[in-house]
Amino acid sequence: MTEDTQAEHQQAETQAFQAEVQEVLHLMIHSLYSNKEIFLRELISNASDACDKLRFAALSDDSLTGGDAELRVEIDVDAEARTLTIRDNGIGMNRDEVAENIGTIARSGTRRFLEQASEKGDLDGRLIGQFGVGFYSSFIVADKVTLLTRRAGDTADQGVRWESEGTGEYTIAQATREHQGTEVVLHLKEGEDEFLQGWTLRSLVSRYSDHIGFPICLRGEPAEGEEQGEWEKVNQAAALWTLPKADITDEEYQSFYQHVSHDMAEPLAWAHNRVEGVQNYTSLLYLPKRAPLDLMLQRDERKGLRLYVKRVFIMDAAEQLLPHYLRFVRGVVDSDDLPLNVSRELLQENELVRKIRSAVVRRSLDLLGRLADNETEKYNGFWDEFGPVLKEGIVEDTANREKIAGLLRFASTQDPDAGQRTSLSEYIARMQEGQEHIWFVTAENFKAARNSPHLEIFRKKGIEVLLLSDRIDEWMMGYFTEFDGHAFRSVAKGDVDLGSEEDKQDAESQPEQEELLDRIRHVLGEEVAEVRASRRLTDSASCLVIGEHEMALHMRHLLEQAGQELPDSRPSLEVNLEHPLLARMEQAEDASFDDLAHILYEQAVLAEGGQLDDPSGFVQRLNRVMLQA
Ligand code: ADP
Ligand code: MG
Secondary structure: OOHHHHHHHHHOEEEEOOHHHHHHHHHHHHHOHHHOOHHHHHHHHHHHHHHHHHHHHHHHOHHHHOOOOOOOEEEEEEOOOOEEEEEEOOOOOOHHHHHHHHOOOOOHHHHHHHHHHHHOOOOOHHHHHHHOOHHHHHHHOEEEEEEEEEOOOOOHHHEEEEEEOOOOEEEEEEEOOOOOEEEEEEEEOOOOHHHHOHHHHHHHHHHHOOOOOOOEEEEOOOOOOOOOOOEEEOOOOOOHHHOOHHHOOHHHHHHHHHHHHOOOOOEEEEEEEEEOOOOOEEEEEEEEOOOOOOOOOOOOOOOOEEEEEOOEEEEEOHHHHOOHHHOOOEEEEEEOOOOOOOOHHHHHHOHHHHHHHHHHHHHHHHHHHHHHHHOHHHHHHHHHHHHHHHHHHHHHOHHHHHHHHHHOOEEEOOOHHHOOOEOHHHHHHOOOOOOOOEEEEEOOOHHHHHOOHHHHHHHHHOOOOEEEOOOOHHHHHOOOOEEOOEEEEEOOEOOOOOOOHHHHHHHOOOHHHHHHHHHHHHHHHHHOOOEEEOOOOOOOOEEEEEOOOOOOHHHHHHHHHOOOOOOOOOOEEEEOOOOHHHHHHHHOOHHHHHHHHHHHHHHHHHHOOOOOOOHHHHHHHHHHHHHHO
8 A cells, every 4th residue: 555545535524414315315215215316407407506616616716617707517427337427617516515415414504404393293395395405315216326526626635535325424535637617427226217317408408508608528439449338418407597488488586496496396476677877687587386384483584596697607695685574475586787796795784785675575566466356266375375474564564565575365244254365455445334443353363263252243244354363463563553554453452332322322321230230340450451332243142342552362371471571451351241141140149140251251262262360260260140140
């Protein structure tokens, strides 16, 4: 052994994958098998990212290209050895980068994905590509993967060789590499020989990767006397968004979506626009069909909207170009005017970026608006997946509030079984004569909203009420005061004055009723702010009501459980003087009156979906009353 190879040998290390990586590998191999050809898309996508990165780095240091004139991706087959190699002359990786990117899963998203997936007991491989585990898809078809790489700018002896059989360990060693860039060699499993065939590879490239902006080359048939065929470019190699709209087919738009989003499903809709004028830029925006699992989490690192400057990939700029409430939008923005050396910091404050951002927002909302107007079914699908996210926009984006409000859909007493399908304009069109407000109720869940006692008088008078039960609703309604000149009012807050004279007479209580209310007040004492005759109940005996600007009780409860200190506030108890229970109370003796008054209060708490302070006390009271009956 020469000294040299000994040194190399000492640097070879065998390491265990992180536990998460093993899980991902296992999940990948089993759940993605029916889509096994996606490994090629993932590896080509990595190669193209690497070329993008080198092109960007070379802007400030020309020597980094290493003399290679053209960035490209090669797909090479060795039929005898049964290997398939994907090679690029892009940025490459040094040893630390290989260990970091290929041996561990640094991105927290993957861990969360796994946690959620195993919690739900539903290891759905559909989303796996979205979590930055693309490289590992090689193990669907390979029982051994060798990655050889050299970072652009490093010397030949700084190459790295990484190898794994995907069963828990990998080795990493120094290697001598003549060229910079990366080569991934897949040792195909038994039975995967189709991926050695030129026409299979060709058709996969044109299906999945035609629009990639770099040439993807395959070897053709060798000519007489030649050992290997010539390299042939097999994709269009024109960045899709730069082509005229009329030249792009739906299939091309769809496959490009899969490239930017790593989603295996088709997109729901897209909008492709070229803006020319003071500023020139192109945007290609997509709406996904299904929400990724971690959509509701606040991800620190958001991906999905790529920023290019004059066709050069600059960075993932979802955070700079999209507000949080549009985080489901995917796509590409390519500006002709931004400087190529634009940094994240510059993006934050740049005036051009601000303009692009507001145009991206407008185009996304317009795309949604077009779906809502013309393709109801698609829009409903969107709403069911992303509705709660879009609602954040009511609070977050005051400038576009009216536009967002037009996109909201609610469940309604008009047709509660239909789901969230009522728009505010539809509600307004159905309003009764003289009705001023848009009435709504918020509750912890749909059932509680639908069965809320607060709806009784509205039901009796045929006034429609919107049923809000998403977690975000109570928060959103705190900021959302009116739509199209009509103020929002909660049926559970403040006094309901539906405006008719007959109501006012009804509400005037008789002296003996005043006495009854006083007795109840006396029994309940500090537990409630007030006890009064209700104008909103027709069937139930009692309900809780809070002040017009106070937080709904279920929300309060939620925050208290989360450990938040809230200002003290107590609900009022409204009682239905027409209810037989109240008539009975007038005759009741003190002891049973006490029980009944407490039960009135306690059942109102329960009807809200609330929790009793003293549940066993309630049970005892109830039993006493039942035994007396
Ligand atoms: P993602 O592409 O979503 O980041 P992958 O699992 O596909 O996830 O790749 C992980 C990382 O490995 C990449 O982010 C990149 O840093 C690195 N990588 C993979 N393939 C290459 C390549 N051909 N050239 C350079 N770096 C690569
Ligand atoms: Mg990738």
